Amino acid sequence: MERKKWQLRILGLIGILLALLWLSPFYLMIVNAFKSKRDIFADTLGLPQEFTSDNFIQAFEQLDFLRTLLNSLVISGLSVGIIIVFSAMAAYALSRNKSKLSSVIFFIFVAAMLIPFQSVMIPLISQFGQFGMLNRAGLIIMYLGFGCSLSIFLYHGTLKGIPQSLDEAAKIDGANRFQVFWYIIFPLLKPMSITVGILNVIWIWNDYLLPSLVLGEAGTETIPLKLFYFFGQYTKQWHLALAGLTLSIIPVIVAYFFAQKQIIKGISDGAVK
Amino acid sequence: MRNRDLAFWLFLTPVLAALIIVVIIPLLFGFYYSFTNWNGLGRLDFIGLENYVNLFNDNAFLSAFWFTVKFSIASIVLINIIGLGLALLVTSKLKSSNFLRTVFFMPNLIGGLILGFIWQFIFIKVFGSIGDLLGIESLNGWLSTTDTGFWGLVILTAWQMAGYIMIIYIAYLQAVPGDLLEAAEIDGANAFQRFRHITFPLVAPAFTVSLFLTLSHSFKIYDQNLSLTGGAPYNSTEMVAMNIIRSAFTDNEMAYAQSKAVIFFVIVAIISLLQVYFNKKREVEL
Numbered sequence: 001m002e003r004k005k006w007q008l009r010i011l012g013l014i015g016i017l018l019a020l021l022w023l024s025p026f027y028l029m030i031v032n033a034f035k036s037k038r039d040i041f042a043d044t045l046g047l048p049q050e051f052t053s054d055n056f057i058q059a060f061e062q063l064d065f066l067r068t069l070l071n072s073l074v075i076s077g078l079s080v081g082i083i084i085v086f087s088a089m090a091a092y093a094l095s096r097n098k099s100k101l102s103s104v105i106f107f108i109f110v111a112a113m114l115i116p117f118q119s120v121m122i123p124l125i126s127q128f129g130q131f132g133m134l135n136r137a138g139l140i141i142m143y144l145g146f147g148c149s150l151s152i153f154l155y156h157g158t159l160k161g162i163p164q165s166l167d168e169a170a171k172i173d174g175a176n177r178f179q180v181f182w183y184i185i186f187p188l189l190k191p192m193s194i195t196v197g198i199l200n201v202i203w204i205w206n207d208y209l210l211p212s213l214v215l216g217e218a219g220t221e222t223i224p225l226k227l228f229y230f231f232g233q234y235t236k237q238w239h240l241a242l243a244g245l246t247l248s249i250i251p252v253i254v255a256y257f258f259a260q261k262q263i264i265k266g267i268s269d270g271a272v273k
Numbered sequence: 274m275r276n277r278d279l280a281f282w283l284f285l286t287p288v289l290a291a292l293i294i295v296v297i298i299p300l301l302f303g304f305y306y307s308f309t310n311w312n313g314l315g316r317l318d319f320i321g322l323e324n325y326v327n328l329f330n331d332n333a334f335l336s337a338f339w340f341t342v343k344f345s346i347a348s349i350v351l352i353n354i355i356g357l358g359l360a361l362l363v364t365s366k367l368k369s370s371n372f373l374r375t376v377f378f379m380p381n382l383i384g385g386l387i388l389g390f391i392w393q394f395i396f397i398k399v400f401g402s403i404g405d406l407l408g409i410e411s412l413n414g415w416l417s418t419t420d421t422g423f424w425g426l427v428i429l430t431a432w433q434m435a436g437y438i439m440i441i442y443i444a445y446l447q448a449v450p451g452d453l454l455e456a457a458e459i460d461g462a463n464a465f466q467r468f469r470h471i472t473f474p475l476v477a478p479a480f481t482v483s484l485f486l487t488l489s490h491s492f493k494i495y496d497q498n499l500s501l502t503g504g505a506p507y508n509s510t511e512m513v514a515m516n517i518i519r520s521a522f523t524d525n526e527m528a529y530a531q532s533k534a535v536i537f538f539v540i541v542a543i544i545s546l547l548q549v550y551f552n553k554k555r556e557v558e559l
Binding site: 087 | 287288292300366367372379384387392395402403432440441443444493537541542546
């Protein structure tokens with residue numbers, strides 16, 4: 001027994017050391033974001049001689065941070081909202097319809113997951129450009145198109161476990177199809193909706209490539225896009241660049257702090273399926 | 274809900290329309306464009322297989338492809354070893370295990386672009402000053418040579434992805450029956466023997482899942498590549514995704530870039546289909 005205790009202690013120590021190693025990039029980013037340009041040059045590893053918030057003030061202004069954050073929130077929120085509602089609706093229709101046609105449609109959605117973005121990117125951007133859709137509305141439609149496959153797949157799995165007698169009972173009570181879905185089925189899908197929401201929000205919030213190709217208009221940039229321009233501007237000025245990086249990570253860390261259990265559960269539900 | 278029902282189609286229309294507009298039509302047009310000399314504007318002529326023939330003589334593309342293959346192999350090995358190690362660690366009844374899980378997973382929540390910029394700072398400034406401190410010359414200029422740039426990308430990817438793969442391994446490790454391990458322990462099996470003969474065979478399916486997952490992921494990497502090295506020096510650390518995007522939107526060789534994208538699609542599709550195939554086969558065995 002004594003030996004086992006020691007083994008656990010050593011493992012615990014290894015764990016803490018690894019955790020520190022894992023966190024070190026964040027530590028280095030944050031401490032240096034508080035240093036002056038000269039301080040970073042003199043001592044990269046230690047704590048700042050004196051904490052300066054000037055870097056953050058300048059980065060905040062240059063990134064137009066509140067507006068950029070709002071842009072990211074609006075685009076991610078709207079995209080994930082419509083992905084959840086429309087994918088759940090589609091998965092419901094497909095799971096309650098036992099025809100050959102519906103299995104073919106389901107197969108097409110699943111097969112679309114195999115298509116890498118780069119292989120449709122060039123015609124996609126060109127066609128949306130021709131219709132004047134290279135803007136936020138166009139971007140949200142693209143996110144629905146790319147996000148619906150996995151979401152439908154995940155909802156479909158859950159819906160198979162919800163008995164059809166439930167639909168029928170509601171129908172006898174006089175509910176139409178939309179009412180059955182909206183008042184009976186959709187609330188039952190809530191755990192899966194959280195998983196679908198988490199998986200999609202992580203991807204969309206962090207996406208750089210698609211916004212960089214679609215969002216041309218100044219003032220509509222999302223965080224990754226704005227950060228790319230900002231970083232290019234301050235390539236040799238690490239104190240500003242790091243302050244910008246730190247600022248842009250804060251919303252994610254705050255969200256992770258409040259919802260870590262659901263996030264990790266969502267990821268593992270999505271990953272193992 | 275029958276096919277004839279209006280409701281069936283109303284429920285499907287939003288996603289079906291989006292999929293057709295965003296994926297299916299561009300995919301079909303993409304195949305067509307790859308056989309033309311389209312440059313994004315104006316007229317286009319059908320030129321047959323010319324793009325595909327040029328592609329096999331294009332050193333920049335071939336070297337990007339080869340770089341991607343090497344990068345994928347190195348990252349897959351590293352990510353899976355570290356991921357399994359972390360999973361074993363956090364499932365070993367430590368008090369800190371929830372905290373550790375949270376920490377190891379954290380990089381996955383942050384976008385590849387931002388992670389690449391953070392590591393650019395580490396490889397350039399932090400490695401530089403550790404090198405000066407310890408007198409190790411080779412720690413300077415990490416992103417300025419092809420080899421160290423390669424390892425920079427591998428390290429970044431391993432740090433980011435290991436926590437994700439850890440989650441997959443944890444799911445399988447938790448399915449290993451505890452009484453089986455206890456019984457083996459009572460019979461005198463040591464920790465290594467228990468891992469080798471009980472745990473390992475039961476988590477083997479997780480290998481197939483995460484192997485192909487990391488393979489298709491590392492093949493498609495773009496953001497990290499762009500922000501960490503940007504392909505420098507002299508495009509020698511450029512991967513396939515970046516090569517396609519550069520030739521499409523910087524060089525405006527739309528049709529030619531599209532032929533690369535078709536090849537890319539075929540390779541990623543083969544990898545993904547193999548993944549499905551091997552997973553199905555496992556399911557039958559179990």
